[in-house]
Amino acid sequence: MxxxxxxERLxxxxxxxxxxHDEAAGELVSDAAGLAYPxxxxxxxxxxxxARRIAPQP
Known part of the structure; x- marks a missing residue:
C-alpha cells in the first residue's frame, strides 16, 4: 500500500x-500513456x- x-503527487x-495504483499487479498505471510502472x-x-506496455482501456 x-x-x-x-x-496524490505522483x-x-x-x-x-x-x-x-494497481495493488494486485504491484504497479502504477498510466492509462494516458498505456504504461505500467513497477x-x-x-x-x-x-x-x-x-515500464511495461499495457493494452488501452476501453
Missing part, C-alpha cells in the same frame, strides 16, 4: 497525468524504459 499523500513522467520493494520506479 502506497501512502495516499504520495499517490504523475506519469511521459504524460504528466495522474497514476492509478513498484519494487515499496518504491515506485518511474522510469519509462522500465
Amino acid at each position: 502506497l501512502d495516499p499523500w504520495l499517490m 504523475v506519469c513522467p511521459l504524460t504528466r497525468t495522474p497514476l492509478r 513498484i519494487r520493494d515499496g518504491v515506485p520506479v518511474l522510469l519509462i524504459d522500465q
